[in-house]
Amino acid sequence: MNKVLILVLFLPITVLATKVAPYYPKEALEACVEGYAVLSFEVPSEGIVSNIQVVESYPEGVFGEAAIKNLEKSVSVYANKEAVGKRHEEKFTFEIEGECE
Template identity: 40%
Template structure:
């Protein structure tokens, strides 16, 4: 199979020499400047139109904004602060009411009777009952001899609240058993008035008392005696 290669250059040279081809080239050269002129004119026209439109919008585009002279005006007035304002005085709380008068205090006295004693020794019963604590507490009799009931430590009975509230007075008479060491090891109620009102207070008090031990032939012995606890209210 044979391949034929043709040379196009003689063909182009022959076409260049023809009058038709030359006329076509001249027509293209004439039309090319006309396209540039049209584009330039169009761009100038469009730019001018845009510029005129913006100018109209900015300067006078509308009569929509009207000047109103009847609009209210606001005036700001600065007030002068008064510097002579007196501060509010803090009210003082009212004074507390005077305290109520305290209830009457209890005055309790204790009488001592040593008519009986252990070991068959006679003990004088004439005891001094005038000794008192001076503060409304109990008064306790004291003996003068070695065999008498001599209190060394006393605890005041507590006045019952019911009796204090109702202003009731009374007494309790007790028989006490004193150990050789001087402590109370037994208390028996012999008499009380009003019955049962002051019994508990009197018994609780005497069990905390201590007495001087009784000695016989140089030896401490047990002893007995009676105590009368009187409950009184000071006037």
């Protein structure tokens, strides 16, 4: 079985603690497909992400929902109070480590 790697390039205002293993779409993993998704979301006063939208995804339609699942399964804590009440964008990159089977 291949290891999967999901890179998330977060702004310096963000600390993301993933509590569970990252989700990689089964069909994409079996077909050795790599790609990315850019998500847009808001940070209300509670500091938890909301109103998540897929801004861009490559290949189109493959990694958007997976990125949303990974963001929702994670605990996001915003260290900078200036982040609250604003929209943010983050890029999730999906890669497979090693050779595909």
